[in-house]
Amino acid sequence: MKIDRRHFFKFSGNSLIALSMARALRATDCQAAELGMKRAILVYMPTGAIDFAPAGPSQSFSAVDESYFPDLTKPLFSLKDDLLILSGMTHYSPPGGAAPNNHFEGYAPGLALPSSGTYGGPSHVFAGGGGYSHLDAQAALSGRNLESLDHYLARNNPGIKSVHLGYNSSHPTSINSNISYRLEDGVSKAYDIVDDPLKNYMDLFGLFSNGQGASVQGLNLQDVGSIYAGKKRLLDFIYKDIAQFKDKIGNDAFTVLQESIDSIDSIGKQLQDKINEQGSPGGAIGSIQECVSNPLGSGLDQMKAKAAQNPKWYHAEENLPLVADVNNKIMVNAMACGAQVGVLQFGCGHSAFGFRFNDIEVPPGEHHSSSHGKGTAYRASQKGIIQQVASIATSLKSLQLANGSSVLDETLILLSSCMGDSDAHDGRNVPTLMIGGAGGAINKGQYIALGQNEPGSYNRLLTTVAHALGHKEVDSFGINVNKQSISGVSGVIPGVLKE
Structure with a gap:
């Protein structure tokens, strides 16, 4: 040469x-980004929820006990000071009726159910887009500037790290699974989230794991890890x-x-x-030990053994508890190591399989069918997802930053769904909660009850989250199925953000 x-x-x-x-850049690169140290984790829970929000009007959590929370959200009681629950979140319904946004309209025009007037579909959850792209993905997205929050944040903060983790979101029996969308030359492209946690782990941390024989510019992976670890x-x-x-x-x-x-x-x-x-900060974030230690423990060897037997091991029901646990650890460690945007997708709108978790028993059964009957398996699955989110939040709260705050203080976890009532495919009263302070931007520790007929309240939620993460230039977020910006839904939701 x-x-x-x-x-x-x-x-x-x-x-x-x-x-x-390398060590300093990996641990502190988020300080140089426009978002500062703020982090966002977006969690998708399919097919709505029941008994999600507390009963009654808006209220502070300061004086409530565990009995105030419905069974589904009881796992969040220990996090009540970091929690914000919202009710009345409604997917956008255009003037003139339900048809353009209705799930059934996509299958058989004219057969939309009257009670289903505001169902926006999975694309609405983080992109505010509405509609069902699985029927004809290219036609549905052609010419649209649909973009989800995760990609909006990455596009407007070049160089920030992001992580997308799936839990059976791409199972072969599933349809309508896309929740993440990016822009390419002004045109929307659905972003396929990877369900394989072993691949996700190696993509994120494999370069700094001990390796045999592989090399990077003449250095094997163990050498690179030694440099990175100091x-x-x-x-x-x-x-x-x-x-x-x-x-x-x-x-x-x-x-x-x-x-x-x-x-x-x-x-x-x-x-x-x-x-x-x-002396070192003693385990505080910024100490490289957070990033080079194996966060998975025996989980890494378990995944490798299962992958050797079945490349699609992560779609087998008996392995889903391991997938859930590993995803949690990957997400927490990624946030500790400088990632600023995370997406965690549990299944999809048509999850034709059962969910499984280590910390809750879910009866056998196919999730989609169980959701329509609001059966025991459906209720247990939704509670299992809430418990997984609580586990992530608790782990983030245990990680202390050098300034004395926790990683959760700097993080905003948003959990929501594609519908409210799973029987009616209704987009009214969509289950929604936030955990964390987003660097002091959130009025946490309260329940906010909104009117369920407020037009486009869910689109205002996405704008509110963008503002909390430092993007106050956003006046509205999302488009309707006719490829037009949603009108009349600008601004943020009152009471969520601190002045």
Whole structure:
């Protein structure tokens, strides 16, 4: 390979600086993003819920006991000071009736049920788009600027890390599974969330795991992990390689390069001396130990063993408890390591399988059928999802930042669904809650009851979340099925945000 001296110094300098600072960049890169340290986790729960919100008017949680919460949301009682529950969230219904947004209208025009007037479909949950794209995905999305919150945040904050985790969201028997949409040249593209937690883990953390034989620019994965963990310096690996260029670039140029390397080495030693003098923050976020330790424990070996026997192991019902537990740990560790946007999708609108969790017994049965009868399996599945979210929130609350706050204080977890009443496919009173403070932006610790007939209240919810995460330039979020911006639904929901 031929390379001139100017390019050599340009690229070698970038490598020395960037890779030598890999640990700092990985742990604190979110500080440089427009969102600051704020993080968002968007959780999709399919087919609505029953007995979700407390009874009665809006109220603070400060004086309530556990009996105030319905059975479904009781797992969140210990988090009540970080919790905000909303009722009355309604998917947008255009003037003139239910048909354009109705699930049944897509199958048989004219047969829409009167009670189903505001069903927006899974695309409405984080994109505010309405409609069923699975019938003809390209036709349904063609010419639309539908974009979900996760991709909006990533697009407007280049370089931030995001993670998308699925729990049986792409099962072969499922339809209408897309909840995440990105823009490509102004046109919507459905983003397929990956259900395989082993693949997701390796994509996120595999580079810094111990590896055998694989290499990155001449370094095996264990070497890269040693650099990242601070056990070795990049300079320890490249001195000999650089010496080989001496004859190519001349003595004068090589002397300048050597002096530059020595300067970097000297700064590194001074920084290490300061760290040794002051001590580490003792496990607080910013300490690299949060990111290099294996967060999965034995779960990693279990996944590898199952994958060796069945590449689609994560779609088998008996393995779903492992998928749920691993997803939780991946999400928490990703947020600790600098990710700012996470999506966790539990199944889809037509989940033709049973849900399984370690912390709750779900009777055998197909979820979609059970949801229409509001059966025991349906109720248990929805409560299992709530418990999973509570577990994530509790873990984030246990992770302390250097300033004394927790990761949950800087995070906004939004959980919602594609419908309210699963029997009627009704988009009224969609179950919605938030956990966390989003860096002090949320009036948490309360229940807010809204009127169920408020037009487009759910679209205003998405705008409210965008504002909480620092994007106050957003005046409205979402479009209707006719590819037009939704009118009359601008602004935020009163009482959710702090002034």
